[in-house]
Amino acid sequence: MKKHLSILLLLAMLAPLFASCGDTAADPAETESAAETESVTETETETEYTAYSYLPADTYDGRSFTVATPSTGTRYIPGQFITEEATGDIIMDGAYERNLIVEETFDIRIIHEMPADSNGFVKAARNVIMSGDDAYDLVSGFLRETSNAAIQDPLFIPASELTWQNLDNPWYPAHLNKALNIDGDQSIFYSDMTCISLSCTYGMFYNTTMGQKYDIPDLGETALEGGWTWDKFLGYASNVTTDVNGDGKYDENDIYGNGFYYTLNHTSSDTPLTLQYGMESFTTRMENGKPVLNLNTERQISIVERLYDLFYQENRSCLLTDGVMQTTMFANGQILFLTAIIMHAPNYMREMEDTYIVLPMPKYDEAQQSYYTIISPASSMVFGIPSSVSDKEFASVIFDALSFEGNRKVITAFFEASMKKKYSRDQLTSQVFDLLRESTYIDFGMVYDGNVGMATLISSMMSKQSTDFASAYAALEPKALTQYEAVLEAFE
Numbered sequence: 010m011k012k013h014l015s016i017l018l019l020l021a022m023l024a025p026l027f028a029s030c031g032d033t034a035a036d037p038a039e040t041e042s043a044a045e046t047e048s049v050t051e052t053e054t055e056t057e058y059t060a061y062s063y064l065p066a067d068t069y070d071g072r073s074f075t076v077a078t079p080s081t082g083t084r085y086i087p088g089q090f091i092t093e094e095a096t097g098d099i100i101m102d103g104a105y106e107r108n109l110i111v112e113e114t115f116d117i118r119i120i121h122e123m124p125a126d127s128n129g130f131v132k133a134a135r136n137v138i139m140s141g142d143d144a145y146d147l148v149s150g151f152l153r154e155t156s157n158a159a160i161q162d163p164l165f166i167p168a169s170e171l172t173w174q175n176l177d178n179p180w181y182p183a184h185l186n187k188a189l190n191i192d193g194d195q196s197i198f199y200s201d202m203t204c205i206s207l208s209c210t211y212g213m214f215y216n217t218t219m220g221q222k223y224d225i226p227d228l229g230e231t232a233l234e235g236g237w238t239w240d241k242f243l244g245y246a247s248n249v250t251t252d253v254n255g256d257g258k259y260d261e262n263d264i265y266g267n268g269f270y271y272t273l274n275h276t277s278s279d280t281p282l283t284l285q286y287g288m289e290s291f292t293t294r295m296e297n298g299k300p301v302l303n304l305n306t307e308r309q310i311s312i313v314e315r316l317y318d319l320f321y322q323e324n325r326s327c328l329l330t331d332g333v334m335q336t337t338m339f340a341n342g343q344i345l346f347l348t349a350i351i352m353h354a355p356n357y358m359r360e361m362e363d364t365y366i367v368l369p370m371p372k373y374d375e376a377q378q379s380y381y382t383i384i385s386p387a388s389s390m391v392f393g394i395p396s397s398v399s400d401k402e403f404a405s406v407i408f409d410a411l412s413f414e415g416n417r418k419v420i421t422a423f424f425e426a427s428m429k430k431k432y433s434r435d436q437l438t439s440q441v442f443d444l445l446r447e448s449t450y451i452d453f454g455m456v457y458d459g460n461v462g463m464a465t466l467i468s469s470m471m472s473k474q475s476t477d478f479a480s481a482y483a484a485l486e487p488k489a490l491t492q493y494e495a496v497l498e499a500f501e
Contacts, residue, residue: 060180060413061114064173064406068116074407075120077134077145082127083388084356089203089419090149091121100204103422107202107414117407127151131158134395138164143399147408149392155197156189156391156456160499165196165393166401173409174198180409180416182206185384188451189391191500192298197391200408201416204423206389208352210449211283211382213242213370218363219345223248229366229437232444235375239288239315242346242371243325249345250324259324261334263343267319268327268335270349273472279385280348281316281471282455282464286383287370288312292454292464293493300453300493304466305482308373313478316471333357339365350385351445354432366438369448380448386455386464454489457496463489 076090088098092105108119122145125133131154137144139162148155148165159165168174176186176198185199185206199206215228225245231237246266253263269280290309293300320326327335327344339347340361351367358365369380394404424446429439458464463485470481 060178060410064410067406069403071116071118072403073118073120074146074404075122075144076147076149077122077124077137078149078390079125079127079130079151080123082151083205083390085203085205085208087121087123089205091119099422099426100419103418104203104415107411107418110414110418111407111410115407115410131155134158135162135164138162138395138397141397143395143397145395146398146404147392147411148395149203149390152386152389152391152456153458155393157459159197159393160457160459160496163196163396166396166398167194167196168198169194170401171394171405172402173405175409178409178413180412182449184447184449185451188453188456191453191497194500197393199389200392200412201420202392202408202411203390203415204419206384206391207420207423207446209350209385209389210445211279211348211370211385212351212367212445214339214347214349214354214358214365215368216339216342216345216347216363216365218365219249219342220245223345227437228368229441232368232380232441233437235372237368237371237380238374238377239371240374243315243319246319246325246346247323259327261329261338261343265327265338265344266325266346268339268344268347270332270336270347270353272330272332272335273320273328273468278465278468278472279383279387281320281468282386283348283383284316284319284370285312285467286381286450288315288373289377289379289381290373291381291450291452292458293452295453299497300457302454302463302486302489304463305486310478312373313467313470313476316467317474317476320471321474350388351428351442355427358432366433366441367445368441369445380444381450382445382448383451383455384449386451454493457493458489459492459496461485461488461492463492 078086078090080086088101089104091108092101095102095105111117112119124130124137131150134145134148134150135158168176174181176183180201182199182201186195189195189197189199220228223245228237231241249264249266250259251264252259271279273280290312291303294303295301320328327338329335335344336347336349336353336357338344340358342363354367369382372380392408394401394408398404424442429442433439433442455464462469466481466485470476470478475481
């Protein structure tokens, strides 16, 4: 298996080169046949390792496979789950091809149900599952609500009871699934079936055209060399803000060093959370398979002070409460750095005349070994096979095939063709996008906070313009520890 995975990862890196030469993806049936033919050499078999190398060759006589999701919450619903025909949109067409291949390979029909909007979906899905109704073969919901529900009731089948969910396969992103795993098992999964979670990766957009005006060096090279730190970021952002019309107030008409899509006027804003996690200060660390709070440190106090300085000193940051406006201002050349999910490149920057790149979150200092970038805990989506399914083998096979084909068709379309080619302006930017994905991370405390507020403590403090970390932490610590114990007991 390790040898297979090494070959697969190598092929994944070379796939764009093959595609540019006009190659087409192998037909799943042909791949399966080749893998089962004894006369094929070992090397040839290894290079053809796919989900079809191990999935059973069963067909299901037109049986339906039903996926349930919310009806709202991301622009990718319903298109990322059901697209009826090719439309020319490269990402949606990838989803169309994914479904078509899986339907034809296994002789099934994929159905998409949306029983409620994002606010009521988890409750609606829970009612169906707990009643024993096998209406759904797969459920996909937003991380925060789904993870909380999954520890209150046995809604989903754990990986240890599913034959085909091998989380070592690259179509289940290991860097994200690690946070969902407790004592070697998990019942909700990140999957490459859709690009929704990938699109929710945070990055720091940098207007390179503005940067040239301020004699800022090539920050893409800086990031790739490991030198993109908080001090550099704050220093560059400090020399930009300008009251353009001289009216003595800072509004949408002015220029800023820093901005963000998710504003600071609510207590769980992703923006402070994203910058905090970038400095390697996670809610929890794991010891002997159990979460231990990792916030009550001198480093964390320093991070609070840094964030307060960025947001509230010297007018470095645009504090307008309209995140879309700030994103538009970035595209108009009024904001030097903008923290936002990478999906906002195609959302708001299609017509942007200035050049830009997307950087990872700055490190605490150069001693920090890695970059860390989170995905949005509010907007990313996880998957689970309901405990009420009547045929978990069938559900496991089709979910794995959809995850594999999503990795080939949808992720490639979004990341390689859309983000790296269409919205990045040069080869260097493409490499920085790779760096961004490699550094994506979430932790146990973020996933299983249970609305205690420890995971978003810093966001709450920044919304209140407070730096009194000691008091804020002390108020939440007992509740957080109780919550983590409850999660562990639920999994046991």
